[in-house]
Amino acid sequence: GAVVSQHPSRVICKSGTSVKIECRSLDFQATTMFWYRQFPKKSLMLMATSNEGSKATYEQGVEKDKFLINHASLTLSTLTVTSAHPEDSSFYICSATREGFRGDTQYFGPGTRLTVL
Amino acid sequence: GEDVEQSLFLSVREGDSSVINCTYTDSSSTYLYWYKQEPGAGLQLLTYIFSNMDMKQDQRLTVLLNKKDKHLSLRIADTQTGDSAIYFCAESKNYGQNFVFGPGTRLSVLP
Numbered sequence: 001g002a003v004v005s006q007h008p009s010r011v012i013c014k015s016g017t018s019v020k021i022e023c024r025s026l027d028f029q030a031t032t033m034f035w036y037r038q039f040p041k042k043s044l045m046l047m048a049t050s051n052e053g054s055k056a057t058y059e060q061g062v063e064k065d066k067f068l069i070n071h072a073s074l075t076l077s078t079l080t081v082t083s084a085h086p087e088d089s090s091f092y093i094c095s096a097t098r099e100g101f102r103g104d105t106q107y108f109g110p111g112t113r114l115t116v117l
Numbered sequence: 118g119e120d121v122e123q124s125l126f127l128s129v130r131e132g133d134s135s136v137i138n139c140t141y142t143d144s145s146s147t148y149l150y151w152y153k154q155e156p157g158a159g160l161q162l163l164t165y166i167f168s169n170m171d172m173k174q175d176q177r178l179t180v181l182l183n184k185k186d187k188h189l190s191l192r193i194a195d196t197q198t199g200d201s202a203i204y205f206c207a208e209s210k211n212y213g214q215n216f217v218f219g220p221g222t223r224l225s226v227l228p
Contacts, residue, residue, distance in 0.1 A: 046160070105220060111215060
């Protein structure tokens with residue numbers, strides 16, 4: 001089946017630094033990718049929709065200048081957490097959409113655990 | 118590695134019950150989840166079940182877990198058109214971490 005990878009799987013950084021997380025669709029082209037954040041004891045929260053070749057669409061309450069999304073190609077989207085703070089520590093998951101004649105299918109990455117010290 | 122499988126499509130008539138099935142391979146899975154994704158929207162957590170439970174009911178939703186067979190199901194009673202969505206099964210060892218998602222089941226509710 002289709003595979004979506006994320007890199008790194010785990011990252012620890014100091015406050016004030018920036019961290020880039022990559023999401024790749026390994027065997028299909030994804031015009032749309034989604035970025036989610038997992039809060040403790042809560043659902044995955046949709047942060048933004050990333051469309052290849054255009055600006056990302058951010059959900060209400062998500063700072064676009066803090067969470068930079070770049071969908072550089074049909075197989076790669078990156079999320080950069082700028083000037084990270086401890087409250088940004090979380091689990092970030094991406095998903096990629098594969099279009100099919102019977103509808104779109106979502107494939108999820110394994111997630112990236114970010115810890116900001 | 119771990120794997121979660123679901124049938125990709127399910128069609129039911131309005132008012133009938135829907136049963137969405139899921140199988141997983143990791144016997145050490147501790148939490149099993151059902152998420153709903155409506156068109157153009159993100160995932161919404163519907164319910165989850167801890168692996169030492171057999172059943173969990175919440176209004177129209179009933180989750181059944183057969184740990185021996187590694188089989189999870191979601192039953193939606195009195196299915197409505199608003200239930201049309203994609204339903205994802207997922208598992209993890211720790212709550213809210215390191216999810217493994219299934220491919221999703223697209224539920225179509227016919228009038």
